[in-house]
Amino acid sequence: MDFYGINPAVLIASLMVASVPIMLAAIGELVVEKSGVLNLGVEGMMIMGAICGFITAVHSGSQLLGFLGGAAGGAVLSLIFILLTQVFLANQVATGLALTLFGLGLSSLLGQGYNGIKPPPTGMVPYGPLADIPFFGRILFTHDWMVYASIAVVAAVWAVLKYSRAGLILRAVGESHDAAHALGYKVIRIRVMAILFGGAMAGLGGAYVSLVRVPQWTDGITAGAGWIALAIVVFASWKPWRVLIGAYLFGGITVLQLNLQASNSFPIRIPVEYLAMSPYLITILVLVIMSSGRGKASLNAPAALGRNFHASR
Amino acid sequence: MLILERRPTPSRFWAWGTPFLAVILTMIAGGLMFAILGKDPFEAIRTIFWDPLFNAQFAAYSRPQLLVKAGPLILIAIGLSLGFRAGIWNIGAEGQYIMGAIFGAGVGLAFYPMEAWFIFPLMVIAGAFGGLIWAMIPAILKTRFRTNEILVSLLLVYVAENILASMSLGLLRNPEGGGFPGSRNLGQYPSAANHELIAGTGMHWGVVAAFIAVIAAYILLQRHILGFQIKLAGQAPRAARFAGVSPDRLVVLCMGISGALAGLAGLFEVAGPAGQISIDFNSGYGFTAIIVAFLGRLNPVGILLAGLLMALTYIGGELAQFMLGLPSAAIQAFQGMLLFFLLAVDLLSNYRIRVPMLMKEAR
Numbered sequence: 001m002d003f004y005g006i007n008p009a010v011l012i013a014s015l016m017v018a019s020v021p022i023m024l025a026a027i028g029e030l031v032v033e034k035s036g037v038l039n040l041g042v043e044g045m046m047i048m049g050a051i052c053g054f055i056t057a058v059h060s061g062s063q064l065l066g067f068l069g070g071a072a073g074g075a076v077l078s079l080i081f082i083l084l085t086q087v088f089l090a091n092q093v094a095t096g097l098a099l100t101l102f103g104l105g106l107s108s109l110l111g112q113g114y115n116g117i118k119p120p121p122t123g124m125v126p127y128g129p130l131a132d133i134p135f136f137g138r139i140l141f142t143h144d145w146m147v148y149a150s151i152a153v154v155a156a157v158w159a160v161l162k163y164s165r166a167g168l169i170l171r172a173v174g175e176s177h178d179a180a181h182a183l184g185y186k187v188i189r190i191r192v193m194a195i196l197f198g199g200a201m202a203g204l205g206g207a208y209v210s211l212v213r214v215p216q217w218t219d220g221i222t223a224g225a226g227w228i229a230l231a232i233v234v235f236a237s238w239k240p241w242r243v244l245i246g247a248y249l250f251g252g253i254t255v256l257q258l259n260l261q262a263s264n265s266f267p268i269r270i271p272v273e274y275l276a277m278s279p280y281l282i283t284i285l286v287l288v289i290m291s292s293g294r295g296k297a298s299l300n301a302p303a304a305l306g307r308n309f310h311a312s313r
Numbered sequence: 314m315l316i317l318e319r320r321p322t323p324s325r326f327w328a329w330g331t332p333f334l335a336v337i338l339t340m341i342a343g344g345l346m347f348a349i350l351g352k353d354p355f356e357a358i359r360t361i362f363w364d365p366l367f368n369a370q371f372a373a374y375s376r377p378q379l380l381v382k383a384g385p386l387i388l389i390a391i392g393l394s395l396g397f398r399a400g401i402w403n404i405g406a407e408g409q410y411i412m413g414a415i416f417g418a419g420v421g422l423a424f425y426p427m428e429a430w431f432i433f434p435l436m437v438i439a440g441a442f443g444g445l446i447w448a449m450i451p452a453i454l455k456t457r458f459r460t461n462e463i464l465v466s467l468l469l470v471y472v473a474e475n476i477l478a479s480m481s482l483g484l485l486r487n488p489e490g491g492g493f494p495g496s497r498n499l500g501q502y503p504s505a506a507n508h509e510l511i512a513g514t515g516m517h518w519g520v521v522a523a524f525i526a527v528i529a530a531y532i533l534l535q536r537h538i539l540g541f542q543i544k545l546a547g548q549a550p551r552a553a554r555f556a557g558v559s560p561d562r563l564v565v566l567c568m569g570i571s572g573a574l575a576g577l578a579g580l581f582e583v584a585g586p587a588g589q590i591s592i593d594f595n596s597g598y599g600f601t602a603i604i605v606a607f608l609g610r611l612n613p614v615g616i617l618l619a620g621l622l623m624a625l626t627y628i629g630g631e632l633a634q635f636m637l638g639l640p641s642a643a644i645q646a647f648q649g650m651l652l653f654f655l656l657a658v659d660l661l662s663n664y665r666i667r668v669p670m671l672m673k674e675a676r
Binding site for chain 1: 464483
């Protein structure tokens with residue numbers, strides 16, 4: 001059952017892998033934005049996670065430690081964002097941009113001498129007979145454990161935001177920091193924790209790019225995935241499960257265009273460059289659709305998004 | 314414990330003082346980074362900031378480079394600063410820069426090998442047009458559909474990079490280039506070349522355009538109603554709306570101006586210092602210009618000085634790479650650090666820092 005040399009089961013299986021980095025980064029950013037902070041530095045934190053994870057994995061020989069290192073790298077970079085926006089009350093848009101510019105430079109500095117090295121191989125989960133189920137076995141039971149972990153993170157974020165007291169407080173801070181402050185919640189402390197979580201998730205996503213998806217280190221390896229993750233949060237109108245849908249959609253487009261690049265039997269030959277730009281174009285298209293018309297995504301945005309909090313009394 | 318107290322009006326002293334403080338802090342932090350990399354920090358800082366201008370051996374080569382590198386940075390940053398002042402975030406100048414270069418070079422190459430006086434002016438118009446339409450995409454999506462201009466303008470950079478690759482491999486490839494990617498060299502086509510105007514200074518038409526942009530932006534912001542509206546919209550959006558300022562008109566104008574200027578910068582670069590359209594034509598000027606705009610405190614004169622300083626870090630960085638083996642990525646990180654320190658010390662112009670214990674003693 002192939003279409004022009006593209007097998008749908010393989011396509012779905014590989015889109016699940018391709019969407020892991022943006023899904024992780026987007027769910028982290030969703031929590032950050034739910035707390036009322038706009039961190040545009042996702043791309044910078046992702047690439048720092050990619051290089052930190054890569055270095056840790058190469059030196060320790062353990063992929064798990066690599067992922068932890070990646071999460072730590074992203075979180076450490078987000079500390080700078082915390083210092084600037086939460087302590088020094090700097091503009092969040094500008095600080096996020098600075099984070100990306102700095103992250104791109106620092107990652108390529110740290111990555112000197114790591115080009116062309118292979119990271120430790122991916123540990124496959126032993127599925128036994130499950131993987132032999134036709135079609136669904138190929139789609140569901142051929143992945144490394146991070147694919148399942150990323151879905152679990154989405155579920156956890158959804159559950160915490162919807163059902164727990166901590167989630168309620170986080171949303172309150174994001175909707176009205178003044179009211180939350182008046183109720184005695186520590187606005188800055190809650191936001192700091194949210195930003196750290198966002199940084200760790202972006203770093204984890206970046207580490208997945210350099211350790212599993214590519215897997216090697218090159219400068220600028222994340223290639224705009226962080227910006228697509230930011231767009232997915234808007235696409236998802238700040239709802240966790242829609243992040244999953246959004247990530248699969250963009251993972252699907254990425255994988256499909258890669259397959260079309262390689263496919264020889266597809267009737268129309270589209271130049272490689274135009275296929276390569278399609279994920280970005282479709283992201284823009286989706287942003288336009290989501291921001292206009294009746295289902296306006298922006299109506300769902302946290303009310304205090306992007307505004308700094310300074311307790312004057 | 315320290316307490317922050319909002320100033321009723323931003324401090325005039327710190328408005329000018331913060332960029333200098335930020336540069337000094339960046340030099341200290343950058344020196345630490347160079348020391349960690351195993352280089353002598355003092356020598357590295359001297360190589361970056363002093364040698365390109367005053368070292369007898371290198372200054373003859375480096376000094377002209379200062380204007381060559383500062384020209385596009387200033388041109389782009391001036392455009393960006395207008396939008397940033399009004400709270401309109403065009404961060405896709407890199408893409409507009411690429412599209413300006415493609416449009417301008419395309420017009421020039423279409424006339425090849427004809428020689429005529431009007432070719433270069435036509436290229437300049439095409440370059441500005443290329444940047445303009447690329448910036449109009451986020452602007453119109455913003456005004457029509459309320460789509461976030463930050464994300465759209467940034468995502469379009471990746472689209473522009475792919476178009477650039479496609480152009481240098483296909484449509485604009487040099488037919489006599491032996492199959493190598495990249496267009497004809499415009500430097501060898503006199504009617505289309507953006508030559509050095511005064512030998513040995515690095516002064517080309519792009520630098521002239523940058524100076525004109527600085528003056529025009531200064532007049533716009535100081536004397537023209539549009540400049541007033543831009544400042545008002547940034548500082549008090551609600552008041553601006555009551556005063557009859559149309560936010561949509563500002564979005565289109567600010568995006569359009571910044572796009573056209575970025576396109577011009579791209580055209581002058583491709584016809585001059587770069588010479589040809591190639592896959593790796595863009596070198597991040599569009600992003601560095603964001604730092605330049607903030608370092609100049611979004612003020613035209615400040616941007617002029619900031620552009621020169623940032624150009625110095627580029628040239629000094631190359632020199633340090635050559636002399637001390639400092640990786641070029643270290644300079645990129647150094648420039649990013651500068652933006653961090655700028656944003657951090659900006660606190661001083663809007664807030665007073667009080668130490669409660671000292672205040673009690675004073676009473």
